[in-house]
Amino acid sequence: MAIAGRAVSIHPFSGFACGSQVRPRSTCLTVSVTTTLELPVPTSDEPPEATPPRRHWDRIGFAVLLLFTAATYLWNITINGMGNQFYAAAAQAGSKDWEALLFGSLDTQNFMTVDKPPVSQWVMGLSGQIFGFSSASMLIPEALMAVATVALLYAAVRRVSGPQAALLAGFAFALTPVAALMFRFNNPDAVMVLLMTAAVYCGVRALERASARWIALAGVALGFAFLAKMLEGIMVMPAIGLMYLIAAPNGFGRRVLHLLGALAAFLISAGWFVLLTVLWPASSRPYIAGSADNNFMNLVLGYNGFGRVLGKNTKMFELNPVVGAAADTPFEVNHGHHGFGGFGRDSSGLTRLFTGEFGFEISWLLPAALIALVLVLGLRGRAPRTDLVRAGAIGFGAWMLVDGLVLSYMKSMVHPYYSLSFAPAICAMVAIGGGEAWARRDTWLGRGGLVAMILGTGVWSWWLLGRNAGWFPAMRWSILVVAVLASVALLVTAGAPARRRLAAAAVGVGLLSAAFGTAAYSFATVLQPHEGGMPLVGPASPDEKHGGWGQDVDDPRLDAMLKATHTDFSAAIDRSSAAATLELSTDTAVMAIGGFGGTDPAPTLGEFEQDVANHRIGYYVVQKDDHRPGGFGGRTPHADIATWVAAHFTPTTVGSDTVYDLTAPAT
Known part of the structure; x- marks a missing residue:
């Protein structure tokens, strides 16, 4: 029988037991010189059998x-x-x-x-x-x-x-x-x-x-x-x-x-x-986008964690308000x-x-x-x-x-x-x-x-x-x-x-x-193109674009203006998705005010004023949709920055956007 993971052969004519090759799942009993009987010995704690070799x-x-x-x-x-x-x-x-x-x-x-x-x-x-x-x-x-x-x-x-x-x-x-x-x-x-x-x-x-x-x-x-x-x-x-x-x-x-x-x-x-x-x-x-206090763990536990599972702010995590985060949010995309x-x-x-x-x-x-x-x-x-x-x-x-x-x-x-x-x-x-x-x-x-x-x-x-x-x-x-x-x-x-x-x-x-x-x-x-924040599976439908939500459309005239800048940031604009569109089309850095939903506390008005004074930002861009009350998704964007810019710089219209040249204060 198997003892301590070894099989034992017993020779009836000698009275001695001798070890044989290790066989974890069997017992070897030698009845004669030429006869071997193998009996399974089940055990619940033996390692599983090795993976069979590939054919x-x-x-x-x-x-x-x-x-x-x-x-x-x-x-x-x-x-x-x-x-x-x-x-x-x-x-x-x-x-x-x-x-x-x-x-x-x-x-x-x-x-x-x-x-x-x-x-x-x-x-x-x-x-x-x-x-x-x-x-x-x-x-x-x-x-x-x-x-x-x-x-x-x-x-x-x-x-x-x-x-x-x-x-x-x-x-x-x-x-x-x-x-x-x-x-x-x-x-x-x-x-x-x-x-x-x-x-x-x-x-x-x-x-x-x-x-x-x-x-x-x-x-x-x-x-x-x-x-x-x-x-x-x-x-x-x-x-x-x-x-x-x-x-x-x-x-x-x-x-x-x-x-x-x-x-x-x-x-x-x-x-x-x-x-x-x-x-x-x-x-x-860089500021940790989505966090309320520039802390990575706030992002983990709040915006990208329990905030999504629970669907509401909690005193424990002090969640940063986000688009679609609460049941009473008026914003909805279908x-x-x-x-x-x-x-x-x-x-x-x-x-x-x-x-x-x-x-x-x-x-x-x-x-x-x-x-x-x-x-x-x-x-x-x-x-x-x-x-x-x-x-x-x-x-x-x-x-x-x-x-x-x-x-x-x-x-x-x-x-x-x-x-x-x-x-x-x-x-x-x-x-x-x-x-x-x-x-x-x-x-x-x-x-x-x-x-x-x-x-x-x-x-x-x-x-x-x-x-x-x-x-x-x-x-x-x-x-x-x-x-x-x-x-x-x-x-x-x-x-x-x-x-x-x-x-x-x-x-x-x-x-x-x-x-x-x-x-x-x-x-x-696989056969359909997918771009934007909401890609969908399956065949195209004539009344919907695969993933169009979150896909901002850039204006060639605005792109040309931003490409010609020599400041650290060619422009500043509310929300990361809008900034990303301009970055990809102009190959310049664009300041995303407020992050993804426009509500991150970065930059503050004081920080923005300092960057403008140091000639780090070329233009301030206001998209057409940002003029509506409450801003993106009914949330309040950085209205203090928008108000300050409007009070100190002259607006021009480029396509559907309003653009302020931050290097030329109004006289």
Whole structure:
């Protein structure tokens, strides 16, 4: 029998016991010189079996997956131009100035940052420094992040459920509309999801041998995900911790100790930048946009944290008022896909992810993923504690549930593309559940679960496409019919060993029908240009522009005036999006008064007066919409600056804007 991890051979004629090769899962009893009987010795705390070696066809499949992802996401990527001009201006600044790159400044004079941490800007800015700033140098790294995310997702699922399930997970993710949208765009979400997936991969690796090193690396990845998009980047943290705490093959105390080490790694990898913003003199670094007091943690806990989840100001965090932050905010944008709502006061609750623009972007495989989670937990209910398949379901399933519930009940400033944050979890869960159901197809639970996943996805795709019934109407009915026929065929054939090939064919057809809707919407997304602050998935609609909100239109005459300036800032203008438009069109630094919503307390009137006196600002620009009472979104902009400028300088009209030359005071 196995003693202390060794197998023992007993020779009946000698009375001596001798050690043999280590065989962790078996006992070797030598009955005679030539006869060996191997008996399994189950134990709940043994490490899971090593990942099976790759076969030739597995390598080919993996290569095809990566090439497909690269080709799809890189195809005509510059059709998206500057994408979100807000982040493009920061990438442009980072491509020219190292301090702007470090802090994620909107301008080369380092007046103000964007309202997110700078990891995404590091990637795009460095690419601009190496290759020169352009649409291609900015967006190609985003597409390559999709390839890296697919590779990490494949590697994680392969260790849990094998190469076939891993391929399914990878292709499912590549064909998710919100992924096809955001990995060809310049928002921070792409690098955030890449790092979240890397953290889960490290967590899965840690499970195999209870590795303190790998779980610490998961903490490092989460630290940089935090520096990509703050609290949203670490919503996968509970899932990784739960997975390791339940299934790692070592004692409970050791598991807790390893998780504390991972937490320390997270704090170090995220905290160094927070500490940098605290120790660096505020007078010589850019203002932290979105914060009420130029403090990074105020941005984390308020504007980009609990302020969005709770939807209102709290005394605890003293949130800076932001556009759309409160229920009584009069500002609302309804650029949703085909009239279903995309931003503003959409209803929160469990149905949010299945309705409106959220439904088109993320929900195609969500019903199947929920079925898969229940299915795997049911089928592996009696497995050892360290069972890797169940552990994977716990990790990916908890990621999906935690992230999905937070987005479902988030109160303010909810963009549907935030759902990218748990798209890898949905795809992994579908693949793990589908693989487990196929392996147990001889049971009614396995067979029924597989049918439920295929049929449920087909029916839901039919329903989703019905919301856009004018776009290839025959497609939705074809998906439904094929899904029903494949499900019936699977029920008939899956339980009979003699009909294995027929069952495999039925599953293949069912998978194609399940993937067709999400794939069609993804390809339609790739073929459309997307710019502005609210990009949308799917085919173009004649009555809406994909992502036009937040996209300011520049005037060539104003551009020429700003290009001719020799001051530090060519101009000053309310709000970051307007400043970003001018920066991109003039290649000059523009002072963004008040940050994204125009309400950040920077600059003060005194600071602005001093900059004008020192001849640092060329022009002050007032856009047409800024004349309305209450300013942008009903919020009060820096009216004191506007009043002071109007009292001391002469206005001229340039297009629809009013422009003041700050180098020529009125006489």
